[in-house]
Amino acid sequence: MKVSSIQMAVVEGNKTATIEKALELIRKEREADLIILPELWNVGFMSFDRYVPEAETKDGPLLNTLKDLAREMQVHLHTGSFVEEDNGRYYNSSYLLSPGGEILANYRKIHLFGFNSKETQILSPGHEVVVADTKLGKLGMATCYDLRFPELFRRMAFMGAELFLVCSAWPYPRLEHWIMLNRVRALENLCFLVSSNSVGPNAGANFMGHSMMVDPMGIILTSGGDEEVTLRYDLELKDVDRHRGSFPAFSDRVDWLNPVGSQ
Incomplete structure (x- = not known):
């Protein structure tokens, strides 16, 4: 399975130009x-004053454009996330699209980020763990700060996830946290992980890139630096079963220590 992770910077203050660049x-x-695209790539994560006035909807122009492009290219497309308005509430929302342009899954970020951020003041959290059953395999969806919460990824693994897709806007200076969490979330669940992180300046913050693809043993297969880049790698999802079969961490679990359960 050939995967491309697009690491890009926002065109400050210009949503139209940023979208054209992404396309x-x-x-x-x-x-x-x-x-896969990054988190809130169309306006920039730190552009809090633009969240509400430039929010999209499920039937809006941005998602429709991405559906058309997925159909044109015959590709599975993780849209990255954007601020989505639904019945007067706002979410950090990402979609997974099929090569036919259909919606396969929608994930709304569960863990909103309140540290030096207004995300928790403006947006509502999601309440659904999402693993999409696709022709490529079972793909779990997460967003940025979610990486700090291992129970979400363990739940996705129990739901059959073979690959975690993480869109992000992770800033400096927490580079070492980012690298460790990408690797550990893959390793502890014996699962592939692909992340797409924002890069460059936005409203006073500086996003650090270092998007990566990690194998089920926590080994980084490919990684970006702090400039715009597209990562490409051919993943073999069948390796998940091989690793889980040869190293019995899942079967050695002690159930009473795992409130998440296996369902």
Whole structure:
């Protein structure tokens, strides 16, 4: 499965130009089976004053444009996330689209970030753990701060996830946290992980990139630096079963220590 992770910067203050830039980057990945974008890439995570006035809807122009592009390219497309309005509430929302342009899954960020951030003041948290059953495999969806909460990823693993897809806007200076959490979430669940992180400045913050693809043993297969780049790697999801079969961490679990359960 050929995966492309697009690490890009927002065009400060210009949503239209940022979207056009993203569409151009997506169109370059015609060999990919799966493409992923960062978190809140269309306006920038720190642009809190733009969340509400520039929010999208499920039937709005941004998602429809991405559906058309997924259909044109015949690719699975993780839209990254954007602020989505639904019945007067606002969510940090991401979609997984099929090569036919259909919605396969919608994940609303569960763990909103309140540290030096207004995300918790403006947005509502999601309440659903999402694992999409696709032709490529079972793909679990998470967003940025979610990485700090292992119970979410363990729940996705129990739901059959073979690959975690993480869109993010992770800033400096917490680079070492980012690298460790990407690797550990993959390792402890014997699962592949692909992240797409924002890069560059936005409203006084500086996003650090270092998007990566990690194998079920926690080994980084490919990684970006702190500049715009598209990562590409051919993942073998069948390796998940091989690793889980050869190293019995899941079967050695002690049930009474696991309130998440296996369902």
